[in-house]
Amino acid sequence: MSVGSRVRRVAVIAAPPVSMFNLAIPEMLFGKVEVDGRPGYETVICAPDPGPVTTTGGLDLVVPRGLDAVEGADTVILAGSGAYEDPDPRVLDVLRASAGEGKRIASICTGAFALAEAGLLDGRAATTYWAYRPLLAARHPAVDLQDDVLFVQDGPVLTSSGYAAGIDLCLHVIRTDHGAAVANSVARLALVAPVRPGGQTQFTQTPLPPERGVSFADTRAWAMAHLDEPLGLTDLARHAGVSVRTLSRRFHAETGVSPLQWLLHQRVERAKELLETTSLGMDRVARASGLGSADSLRQHVLRRTGLTPSAYRSSFNRLTGADAP
Numbered sequence: 001m002s003v004g005s006r007v008r009r010v011a012v013i014a015a016p017p018v019s020m021f022n023l024a025i026p027e028m029l030f031g032k033v034e035v036d037g038r039p040g041y042e043t044v045i046c047a048p049d050p051g052p053v054t055t056t057g058g059l060d061l062v063v064p065r066g067l068d069a070v071e072g073a074d075t076v077i078l079a080g081s082g083a084y085e086d087p088d089p090r091v092l093d094v095l096r097a098s099a100g101e102g103k104r105i106a107s108i109c110t111g112a113f114a115l116a117e118a119g120l121l122d123g124r125a126a127t128t129y130w131a132y133r134p135l136l137a138a139r140h141p142a143v144d145l146q147d148d149v150l151f152v153q154d155g156p157v158l159t160s161s162g163y164a165a166g167i168d169l170c171l172h173v174i175r176t177d178h179g180a181a182v183a184n185s186v187a188r189l190a191l192v193a194p195v196r197p198g199g200q201t202q203f204t205q206t207p208l209p210p211e212r213g214v215s216f217a218d219t220r221a222w223a224m225a226h227l228d229e230p231l232g233l234t235d236l237a238r239h240a241g242v243s244v245r246t247l248s249r250r251f252h253a254e255t256g257v258s259p260l261q262w263l264l265h266q267r268v269e270r271a272k273e274l275l276e277t278t279s280l281g282m283d284r285v286a287r288a289s290g291l292g293s294a295d296s297l298r299q300h301v302l303r304r305t306g307l308t309p310s311a312y313r314s315s316f317n318r319l320t321g322a323d324a325p
Helices: 020-030 089-100 111-117 130-139 165-178 180-189 217-224 233-240 244-255 259-277 282-289 294-305 309-316
Strands: 008-013 041-046 051-054 060-063 075-078 104-107 151-154 157-160
Touching: 008 020, 020 041, 020 165, 075 089, 075 111, 089 104, 089 111, 104 111, 104 165, 111 130, 111 157, 151 165, 157 165, 165 180, 180 259, 217 233, 217 259, 233 244, 233 259, 244 259, 259 282, 259 294, 259 309, 282 294, 282 309, 294 309
Parallel strands: 008 041, 008 075, 075 104, 104 157
Antiparallel strands: 051 060, 151 157
């Protein structure tokens, strides 16, 4: 049995007025995880005061569980709240206690303010939504605030920037617990983008409109079907029907990363899926994912996951019986 097969409990704290979108992200994504035919997570939503919880949109949600639900959780996620400048002391106490017990703790959007107020971000790398970053930096100078990234993990503490970046954070957690194949499957079921690297930009600048209606979605789909080939900037530009210079500029505007950064990320993700779901040798995994050689595969997987390809396969093996390597 792989290490990713244990059912994990996620407690999501809804501190009023809570963002409904922030609150829905963990429930939606963790609820779609299935491992060996059973749920990979149990997700529970809780609040300082059980019952009606005000949202930033002015509606009330009924949350029947109190903060005692955090006690049995492996991961605690604090959803963004409109009261980020004055976090509930009870939430701060729960966060500190959870950190003391070694739980994984995460925040979405303005939830980072409560983590900082609880002292959990002192000396750690962290982020929040770009519009609130100056305030967080001013109020908590001990935080190593990262500019223009989607999410940051520093040890057991994770923070994400605004809104949809919470999706990237949750997919990262799923990938950490259950591997790339499960995380990408959840992304497909939820009709969201596959796992994106945390260092991708927050898109704080409005992207320029595509020239002559050009979008590179078709080129990205084509590249995904040809990852085992030696693709480069010239190949991508030729498929898109634009110059390399235009490709580079517009691709970054659409995705937040350069074409080659995007291509490498997709190749590493493909390699991780093959390590999880096939018994192919390392050289064949490297060739099938476009990484070239077993040495290159080792270098990139180790850099991305902290594990060698063999150790990654052992940790996230999805094969059983005679199919197992």
